Amino acid sequence: xxxxxxxxxxxxxxxxxxxxxxxxxxxxxxxxxxxxxxxxxxxxxxxxxxxxxxxxxxxxxxxxxxxxxxxxxxxxxxxxxxxxxxxxxxxxxxxxxxxxxxxxxxxxxxxxxxxxxxxxxxxxxxxxxxxxxxxxxxxxxxxxxxxxxxxxxxxxxxxxxxxxxxxxxxxxxxxxxxxxxxxxxxxxxxxxxxxxxxxxxxxxxxxxxxxxxxxxxxxxxxxx
Amino acid sequence: xxxxxxxxxxxxxxxxxxxxxxxxxxxxxxxxxxxxxxxxxxxxxxxxxxxxxxxxxxxxxxxxxxxxxxxxxxxxxxxxxxxxxxxxxxxxxxxxxxxxxxxxxxxxxxxxxxxxxxxxxxxxxxxxxxxxxxxxxxxxxxxxxxxxxxxxxxxxxxxxxxxxxxxxxxxxxxxxxxxxxxxxxxxxxxxxxxxxxxxxxxxxxxxxxxxxxxxxxxxxxxxxxxxxxxxxxxxxxxxxxxxxxxxxxxxxxxxxxxxxxxxxxxxxxxxxxxxxxxxxxxxxxxxxxxxxxxxxxxxxxxxx
Numbered sequence: 001x002x003x004x005x006x007x008x009x010x011x012x013x014x015x016x017x018x019x020x021x022x023x024x025x026x027x028x029x030x031x032x033x034x035x036x037x038x039x040x041x042x043x044x045x046x047x048x049x050x051x052x053x054x055x056x057x058x059x060x061x062x063x064x065x066x067x068x069x070x071x072x073x074x075x076x077x078x079x080x081x082x083x084x085x086x087x088x089x090x091x092x093x094x095x096x097x098x099x100x101x102x103x104x105x106x107x108x109x110x111x112x113x114x115x116x117x118x119x120x121x122x123x124x125x126x127x128x129x130x131x132x133x134x135x136x137x138x139x140x141x142x143x144x145x146x147x148x149x150x151x152x153x154x155x156x157x158x159x160x161x162x163x164x165x166x167x168x169x170x171x172x173x174x175x176x177x178x179x180x181x182x183x184x185x186x187x188x189x190x191x192x193x194x195x196x197x198x199x200x201x202x203x204x205x206x207x208x209x210x211x212x213x214x215x216x217x218x219x220x221x222x223x224x
Numbered sequence: 225x226x227x228x229x230x231x232x233x234x235x236x237x238x239x240x241x242x243x244x245x246x247x248x249x250x251x252x253x254x255x256x257x258x259x260x261x262x263x264x265x266x267x268x269x270x271x272x273x274x275x276x277x278x279x280x281x282x283x284x285x286x287x288x289x290x291x292x293x294x295x296x297x298x299x300x301x302x303x304x305x306x307x308x309x310x311x312x313x314x315x316x317x318x319x320x321x322x323x324x325x326x327x328x329x330x331x332x333x334x335x336x337x338x339x340x341x342x343x344x345x346x347x348x349x350x351x352x353x354x355x356x357x358x359x360x361x362x363x364x365x366x367x368x369x370x371x372x373x374x375x376x377x378x379x380x381x382x383x384x385x386x387x388x389x390x391x392x393x394x395x396x397x398x399x400x401x402x403x404x405x406x407x408x409x410x411x412x413x414x415x416x417x418x419x420x421x422x423x424x425x426x427x428x429x430x431x432x433x434x435x436x437x438x439x440x441x442x443x444x445x446x447x448x449x450x451x452x453x454x455x456x457x458x459x460x461x462x463x464x465x466x467x468x469x470x471x472x473x474x475x476x477x478x479x480x481x482x483x484x485x486x487x488x489x490x491x492x493x494x495x496x497x498x499x500x501x502x503x504x505x506x507x508x509x510x511x512x513x514x515x516x517x518x519x520x521x522x523x524x525x526x527x528x
Binding site for chain 1: 429
């Protein structure tokens with residue numbers, strides 16, 4: 001599903017964020033991406049959705065060669081990957097419903113189907129009763145759940161999350177992580193960047209550990 | 225198809241909402257566009273009215289063709305018929321040498337003095353009244369040159385040279401209106417372009433998020449294009465109001481002026497053709513401006 005082959009990323013400033021990273025994430029697999037700040041976690045996720053391009057090596061996502069992908073094909077790639085951000089990235093002038101509907105509108109899904117799928121996604125994150133509210137009226141945990149609903153509403157085969165529980169208290173944090181776990185059980189490939197080790201201990205999933213741009217753990221499919 | 229149209233209607237309504245959320249700046253932009261479009265529209269209408277004045281003027285252009293002495297009557301009639309058939313001719317009038325002499329006697333006051341002449345020195349002449357369609361000085365000039373090549377003709381002369389000068393002046397003003405319209409059109413593009421640029425910068429985060437969830441540039445561009453067109457069309461409506469008010473203010477004084485010259489001229493106001501032209505121009509310029517600004521700035525915004 002996601003294959004990194006000797007991938008390196010060097011920014012224009014000369015900073016080498018990733019060095020010869022290789023791993024393969026299977027379909028329906030869930031993994032945690034850990035490492036200290038600046039280890040290269042966010043860069044790795046950005047490469048998957050082609051916010052950045054690799055400097056060296058090859059990256060395959062959902063059977064597409066992202067490395068050689070033309071700019072005009074990037075939107076399609078991104079529609080197949082749900083992304084949850086630490087700062088939610090919600091549009092504050094739109095309701096919860098409209099925020100979650102956005103990926104479907106972008107994909108050209110029909111009006112009725114949008115209503116059906118948005119409500120199903122909101123139901124999964126237990127926010128159906130708040131569809132008409134604006135993000136500013138919600139708590140941090142609720143906003144993050146709206147972000148998750150938006151990431152999964154288009155039924156993407158891959159779900160990425162960049163520090164999704166960074167701003168939440170432990171209870172809410174566990175709640176959010178459980179939602180990711182549930183989606184994984186429904187068949188979605190999930191990769192979560194985090195520095196909260198207790199989730200790893202609790203959910204016992206594969207761990208990919210980055211240290212100074214190098215993958216020091218999890219290159220092979222060892223779990224736990 | 226219905227879904228596609230529905231989506232466009234939604235984007236259109238969202239664009240209206242975006243503009244309505246900043247009423248002050250939207251109103252200012254619309255007013256500036258309105259004034260900018262009103263200037264060339266006013267000049268265009270004034271030139272149009274001036275043309276109408278010339279067309280309705282009593283002194284319609286005419287060509288006087290003086291024939292040589294001793295041209296046979298048959299040849300004169302033949303020439304008269306030939307000239308009457310020409311497309312430039314509205315009507316034709318033959319003045320024989322005797323008629324010319326009589327008229328000269330009556331008007332000049334030298335009647336008795338002319339009686340002592342043994343023969344009539346005045347030639348026969350043909351007066352061609354030019355049709356409205358051939359009012360262009362260049363057409364009349366060509367006609368005059370053509371007539372002068374005829375062996376029966378001594379001299380052909382075009383009266384009302386002032387018409388020629390007026391036509392030239394009007395052409396000059398018309399050209400000036402086109403240049404002014406082009407410059408002010410450019411100004412509209414710059415105004416809307418700047419508004420669109422600010423709108424893009426204000427919604428930078430939203431654009432980044434849209435790109436992250438897979439929106440194409442075309443999808444992101446759409447509301448800005450609608451915004452540009454809406455501002456352009458509203459600006460055109462503003463221009464129509466300005467022009468109508470200005471023309472109604474000018475109507476009275478112009479009617480007084482024309483009355484002094486015994487002219488029954490009534491100024492024509494802004495007509496459906498001009499209204500359509502303004503609305504289309506406003507919409508197209510708004511679209512063009514938004515397209516230019518959005519195309520340039522959208523490429524620079526990439527998710528971080």
